[in-house]
Amino acid sequence: MDAKYFKFSVVEAATPTNMVSNGTFDDDTDWSVTGSVSITGGQAILTLDDLLIQAGADMLTNFQNSTNYRITFDCVAGGYLNVYDDGQLVDYLDGFQEVVAGPNSFDFTTPFDIESLGGGLSFKNIAASPLVIDNVVLILL
Numbered sequence: 086m087d088a089k090y091f092k093f094s095v096v097e098a099a100t101p102t103n104m105v106s107n108g109t110f111d112d113d114t115d116w117s118v119t120g121s122v123s124i125t126g127g128q129a130i131l132t133l134d135d136l137l138i139q140a141g142a143d144m145l146t147n148f149q150n151s152t153n154y155r156i157t158f159d160c161v162a163g164g165y166l167n168v169y170d171d172g173q174l175v176d177y178l179d180g181f182q183e184v185v186a187g188p189n190s191f192d193f194t195t196p197f198d199i200e201s202l203g204g205g206l207s208f209k210n211i212a213a214s215p216l217v218i219d220n221v222v223l224i225l226l
């Protein structure tokens with residue numbers, strides 16, 4: 086009986102490209118802050134009602150209109166977080182979401198006019214105690 090040989094080719098899924106620059110907070114490159122928000126020790130520390138911002142122009146890839154994305158990050162200390170565009174006009178997370186220590190993931194769809202609004206990201210915590218995040222990754226779904 087003849088031996089039969091099968092050749093398989095492995096197709097690996099392409100690794101999605103992180104659209105956020107310096108999501109590991111190695112320093113404050115490509116981020117800006119308001120109030121008492123700080124980037125310290127490789128993490129972002131979000132104080133009550135203040136903003137951590139990455140302008141659309143500083144993202145590695147900016148948002149497209151009416152498109153699905155996933156944002157993930159590691160939470161070191163939890164709170165209530167929302168993520169907006171850099172002008173705080175668009176509410177990406179549909180209200181403040183409780184985030185807890187560990188990995189967090191949210192899917193959202195950009196509005197039809199995000200490109201004209203400039204895109205970008207701004208994070209706001211409304212918990213009294215500081216919210217600490219690291220390893221922000223934003224991908225196209």
Ligand SMILES: [Ca+2]
Nearest residue numbers: 109110127219
């Ligand atoms: Ca880090």
